[in-house]
Amino acid sequence: MIFRNRCGYVAILGRPNVGKSTLLNQLLGFKLSITSRKPQTTRHQILGIRTIGGDQIIFVDTPGMHLSNKRAINRYMNRAAKSATSDIDLIIFVTDRTSWTDEDELVAKSIEDAGAPAILVINKIDLFPKKNALIPHLNKLINLPGVVDTVPLSALRCENLDSLENLILKYLPNGQHYFSDDQFTDKSERFLVSEIIREKIMRQLGDEIPYSAAVEIEEFKERKRITHISALIWVERKGQKKIVIGENGEKLRTIGRDSRLDIEALLNCKVMLNLWVKVKSGWSNDERALSSLGYN
Ligand SMILES: Nc1nc2c(ncn2[C@@H]2O[C@H](COP(=O)(O)OP(=O)(O)O)[C@@H](O)[C@H]2O)c(=O)[nH]1
Numbered sequence: 001m002i003f004r005n006r007c008g009y010v011a012i013l014g015r016p017n018v019g020k021s022t023l024l025n026q027l028l029g030f031k032l033s034i035t036s037r038k039p040q041t042t043r044h045q046i047l048g049i050r051t052i053g054g055d056q057i058i059f060v061d062t063p064g065m066h067l068s069n070k071r072a073i074n075r076y077m078n079r080a081a082k083s084a085t086s087d088i089d090l091i092i093f094v095t096d097r098t099s100w101t102d103e104d105e106l107v108a109k110s111i112e113d114a115g116a117p118a119i120l121v122i123n124k125i126d127l128f129p130k131k132n133a134l135i136p137h138l139n140k141l142i143n144l145p146g147v148v149d150t151v152p153l154s155a156l157r158c159e160n161l162d163s164l165e166n167l168i169l170k171y172l173p174n175g176q177h178y179f180s181d182d183q184f185t186d187k188s189e190r191f192l193v194s195e196i197i198r199e200k201i202m203r204q205l206g207d208e209i210p211y212s213a214a215v216e217i218e219e220f221k222e223r224k225r226i227t228h229i230s231a232l233i234w235v236e237r238k239g240q241k242k243i244v245i246g247e248n249g250e251k252l253r254t255i256g257r258d259s260r261l262d263i264e265a266l267l268n269c270k271v272m273l274n275l276w277v278k279v280k281s282g283w284s285n286d287e288r289a290l291s292s293l294g295y296n
């Protein structure tokens with residue numbers, strides 16, 4: 001048996017909605033980071049740790065880098081994405097099929113600045129009928145500064161993920177493990193629970209609300225083998241509160257039920273979940289409110 005003892009930080013970068021969090025969850029083999037069809041689902045930097053024998057890969061999921069810097073929350077997300085490129089051993093640069101936008105260009109620039117080698121992933125190839133048409137695009141991207149390899153894959157359908165994993169191990173530096181072998185993230189259960197609830201809000205509600213919602217865990221206690229959780233959903237306006245609650249409380253019940261099922265799977269125990277909706281006007285553009293909601 002050969003013990004190689006490789007260990008390193010691998011940042012997953014890309015513009016919003018290209019499938020970074022989906023890819024992270026598939027590489028880890030469980031759902032750590034929340035995903036949805038809406039851009040900017042991931043707001044925080046989050047570590048996903050995978051230990052395979054002598055090797056430990058520490059993935060860093062990031063909010064997508066985007067051009068809008070208008071609100072404080074957008075600035076927070078861009079900072080979180082940008083800071084993920086310092087002290088990194090390897091970058092996975094995720095792009096979506098053959099489209100190439102100004103935001104991809106922004107990511108490419110920050111990769112050049114970061115100085116770590118980057119594996120370029122072309123995601124969502126399941127949506128691409130003619131795979132041959134990818135070749136000229138691949139050939140173009142391999143010449144980007146910092147890019148050392150390219151892999152077309154489908155994160156959602158688990159196509160070609162093993163090629164990516166082999167490449168990651170190829171570029172992972174030798175070194176002692178930073179985390180114990182049974183640790184899978186740097187985040188608390190409380191944080192992961194609040195993220196699950198936010199995911200259900202993102203998935204259940206129309207376009208306007210998700211960007212205006214934040215979740216705060218008020219109570220998290222185990223009593224008689226049942227974990228009791230109370231959470232506040234903060235929105236910015238009264239009208240939004242009505243939408244989140246829905247007719248006769250229907251929406252909030254669905255959000256609560258879907259959340260509870262995922263939380264039970266995460267914590268591996270029975271959960272009683274109480275959700276409340278409150279209005280805190282302008283929280284997404286208020287540095288102090290942001291920091292009290294954990295965005296710091
Ligand atoms: N068809 C397809 N959809 C994908 C794939 N990977 C991710 N998605 C979808 O793309 C959307 C954005 O994914 P997410 O992981 O949240 O993107 P992120 O913003 O980059 O973290 C979600 O609706 C995913 O289900 C893929 O390989 N194929």
Ligand SMILES: [Mg+2]
Nearest residue numbers: 020021041042
């Ligand atoms: Mg994400």
